[in-house]
Amino acid sequence: LAEKKPKVVFVLGGPGSGKGTQCAKIVQHFGYTHLSAGDLLREERDSGSENGTMIKNMMNEGQIVPSEVTIKLLQKAMVESGNDKFLIDGFPRNEENRAAFEAVTKIEPEFVLYFNCPEEELERRILNRNQGREDDNIETVRKRCKVFLESSLPVIEYYKAKGKVREIDAAKPIEEVFEAVKVIFAPKVE
Ligand code: UP5
Ligand code: MG
Structure with missing residues (x-):
């Protein structure tokens, strides 16, 4: 995988900040493959794998699943996609995730797309989503x-110090957020 030098963008932001919504739009316009770490973990949880119960319990507590589990799922999905451009949504969520991904894959992200949104708005969106996710309750x-x-913002700070963070005001309506996203992905005219 590392030899193919895939292009990776990490898409980060609080729960309900619009990572999945905006990634779907980026895919349509810019030819990336969208890999949601949360979706891959939910699929693994429901597949009857030996890690299923552990994943279920951790997700229901909002805890971060050990990186070896998540990285294995991401690597497999990257290889299977056949693509070389990826939006990795909702990962890395802590310093351990970040360091392990770099060590195992030797991949450095091109940049980090950060959807910044106030907590009251995040809560409102999650509680309105209504798609049966077990972790979509107020608690x-x-x-x-x-x-x-506590754990994910420090990762964003780490990449900020490297000049790699592209921050977006995610509290705006979906189409306005995407206008700002497009500017970041559009090829730069020299
Ligand atoms: N919506 C979206 N954009 C809007 C806008 N601009 N204005 C108004 N409404 C907007 O959007 C959420 C809802 O808001 C939708 O109804 C949407 O229509 C609306 P969505 O695009 O789904 O937001 P997203 O950021 O993807 O929210 P999500 O709930 O998926 O974020 P989380 O980060 O909480 O969830 P994720 O699936 O990434 O992780 C879930 C759990 O898995 C974690 O808590 C953790 O336990 C575990 N996990 C790990 O352990 N490790 C990992 O690497 C990843 C996950
Ligand atoms: Mg999501």
């Missing part, structure tokens, strides 16, 4: 937000 949403602030 777990609060835990997910806390884990985001």
